[in-house]
Amino acid sequence: MAGNIVNNYGSFPVVFVSGKGATLTDRDGKEYIDFVAGIGVNCLGHGHPALVKAVREQAAKQIHISNYYNSDKGLAFSEALLKRTGMDRVYFGNSGAEANEAAIKLARKYGRQKDETGKRCVIVTLDKSFHGRTLATLAATGQDAFHPPWFAPYPAGFRTIAPNDYAGLDTLDNTVCALMVECVQGEGGVNLLDGAWAQAAAQAARKAGALVIADEVQTGVGRTGAFLACDALGLESDVVTLAKGIAGGIPMGACLFRGPAREVFAAGDHQSTFAGNPLACAAGLVVLEELGRPGFLERVARAGEQLRGGIAGWNLPGVSGVRGKGLMCAFDFAPAPAGVVQKECLDAGLCVTTAGKNVVRMLPPLVISDGEIQRGMGILKTILEKHGA
Ligand SMILES: Cc1ncc(COP(=O)(O)O)c(C=O)c1O
Secondary structure: OOOOOOOOOOOOOOOEEEEEEOEEEEOOOOEEEEOOHHHHOOOOOEOOHHHHHHHHHHHHHOOOOOOOOOOHHHHHHHHHHHHHHOOOEEEEEOOHHHHHHHHHHHHHHHHHHHOOOOOOOEEEEEOOOOOOOOHHHHHHOOOHHHOOHHHOOOOOOEEEEOOOOHHHHHHOOOOEEEEEEOOEEOOOOOEEOOHHHHHHHHHHHHHOOOEEEEEOOOOOOOOOOOOOHHHHHOOOOOEEEEOHHHHEOEOOEEEEEOHHHOOOOOOOOOOOOOOOOHHHHHHHHHHHHHHOOOOHHHHHHHHHHHHHHHHHHHOOOOEEEEEEEOOEEEEEEOOOOHHHHHHHHHHHOEEOEEOOOOEEEEOOOOOOOHHHHHHHHHHHHHHHHHOOO
16 A cells, blocks of 8 residues: 555555656665556656657647547647558547447447347457456456456456467357457467467458457557557457557557448547547657657567567576567566566566566566666566576
8 A cells, every 4th residue: 555545556665756768766766677667658768858848848738628629639649640550530538448448339339230139249359368447348358367256247248269269260150249359468468369360360250240359558559569469460450449658658548440440439429528638649649750760660579579589598497488579578487476576676676567477577668778678687587596497
């Protein structure tokens, strides 16, 4: 418990006061290498000059106006985001769960348009998926650990199939309005989706008359070394959801539509007071500009290889399954729970996170320097070796 903040995060007692690049400073002046980036959010790191300038200037001009009106930054960001992604329309929200909630509602309405009996209402997701913490997105999440009985009843109309298993695709039928997938499952353990299977799954969904939703809340906005992981995988989606890195740390989510999903929402179908405010859009414009710089995404891919290659190259007993894409990385650690590694790394000046009991996960800022990667890896190795790895 920190102060009076409700204790549902189990936060560490450290109190951060500032950051620069991928280095954080706590209130005692101690520095930490940041391999977490606010759980994949601070794509431009901390204190990025262009982001700080844009947010500062926009805050002085206008922070929020409501969706009764348009803002110059809202129009500019929506145009730039659609151009970058090749999508047709965007709904802005404030988080990943909200972006997915929008996608789920849109899919349900699409299903109803195709079959007015309401039979086509099922959203199919993947085992070990994670889609958010609202009740509908929890119901979409394919992990029992996220379905404790005290939140029941969960919304109906969700079921899962196994990723990378062709047999499951035969179950996609005329009751399904959407298939929703993460190209790399983040919270579920950093599990990569096979490209051929993903393409076959999208094809099977379309054949069944369902939409394809790519949940790119964690994988999107350059995290995997491509702006959208689904594009790199060859997964053609009708709906893409984004959040986390989209505005460099200012809360924002987005649900993007195209093709058959383009005109499904009508006025009043889905709304949010804060959504698409000019402050977040101004920040989002900077993120798009920075990620669009020549070589930026290639560097993300290379930095990820440096991190994974380095860890795998140590050949430490107890470390296995070094995996990931771009700067979304993880490995299994047998000698101690990942939470213990996380705490000991923090004490030693390195932020890492977990994705399951024995999975250590790393999501550094996309702008992390080679030097910061090396320093962070040095700390990590010391901690792993301490456990006899
Ligand atoms: C794939 C995916 N979808 C949805 C969410 C939920 O996002 P938020 O915490 O912003 O609601 C997350 C968060 O980790 C995620 O990784």
